[in-house]
Amino acid sequence: MQTYTLYGMGSPNVVKVVIALEELGQTYDFVHVNVFQGEQREPWFLALNPNGKVPVLVERSDEGDFSLFESGAIMDWLARRHGAFGGSGDDQQAHVRQWLFFQMANCGPTFGNAIHFSFATKEAPYGQNRFQIEMRKQLKLIEERLAASDYLAGEYSIADMALWPWIRTLEMFFADDLQTPALRRWFAAIEARPAVQAAIARMDTVGPLDKDARKVASPEQLDRYFGRVAWP
Ligand SMILES: N[C@@H](CCC(=O)N[C@@H](CS)C(=O)NCC(=O)O)C(=O)O
Numbered sequence: 001m002q003t004y005t006l007y008g009m010g011s012p013n014v015v016k017v018v019i020a021l022e023e024l025g026q027t028y029d030f031v032h033v034n035v036f037q038g039e040q041r042e043p044w045f046l047a048l049n050p051n052g053k054v055p056v057l058v059e060r061s062d063e064g065d066f067s068l069f070e071s072g073a074i075m076d077w078l079a080r081r082h083g084a085f086g087g088s089g090d091d092q093q094a095h096v097r098q099w100l101f102f103q104m105a106n107c108g109p110t111f112g113n114a115i116h117f118s119f120a121t122k123e124a125p126y127g128q129n130r131f132q133i134e135m136r137k138q139l140k141l142i143e144e145r146l147a148a149s150d151y152l153a154g155e156y157s158i159a160d161m162a163l164w165p166w167i168r169t170l171e172m173f174f175a176d177d178l179q180t181p182a183l184r185r186w187f188a189a190i191e192a193r194p195a196v197q198a199a200i201a202r203m204d205t206v207g208p209l210d211k212d213a214r215k216v217a218s219p220e221q222l223d224r225y226f227g228r229v230a231w232p
Pocket residue numbers: 011012013014035040052053054055069070071072108225
């Protein structure tokens with residue numbers, strides 16, 4: 001029997017883990033990390049993730065404590081630990097990982113940068129252009145895949161759970177780019193799942209904490225958070 005503590009904020013890389021925990025019927029404590037005040041660089045947090053980023057998942061069981069960072073590794077661990085959503089059979093498992101890694105290596109960084117360069121600064125047409133072009137390339141690929149298959153790896157899996165919150169976030173900034181039929185069908189099917197609704201409700205309690213934390217963050221703290229200056 002395991003219990004979980006998830007360290008995070010209201011960002012897509014955290015939401016995907018909340019969805020997985022809900023889909024797997026696990027209970028978990030949520031520890032909000034105030035990234036605007038730099039909690040992720042405090043020694044207690046760096047002991048959990050030396051890279052200073054959320055999410056981190058700690059599992060407690062009779063076998064002892066087990067701590068993991070990097071959301072893709074966490075998703076893969078949860079799927080294997082509970083024997084669900086990781087693909088049935090070797091081939092299927094490989095395809096789940098293929099789409100999970102695709103999200104991790106491509107969509108996360110690209111969508112994040114497309115949002116950052118388009119909305120967090122007015123000074124970077126080069127960055128806007130570069131990341132919006134790459135974002136649209138990835139969205140086209142995703143649309144083609146979902147036109148051929150109900151879910152990314154065939155059956156609903158951690159790969160879909162990993163991408164879905166990123167599409168949800170992208171919708172706040174690039175809704176016009178997301179109106180393609182297969183993507184819409186896939187998005188609605190996942191949104192309708194009770195576990196996903198439960199995850200959204202849980203995250204609704206976290207969003208205001210981020211907003212409040214950002215409101216009181218100093219310009220120096222925001223510079224650090226956005227990676228515009230190095231941490232001391
Ligand atoms: N590849 C990492 C990315 C994690 C990440 O970028 N976390 C952000 C929030 S979504 C964060 O902690 N930012 C604070 C910082 O970098 O100082 C993962 O998927 O876990």
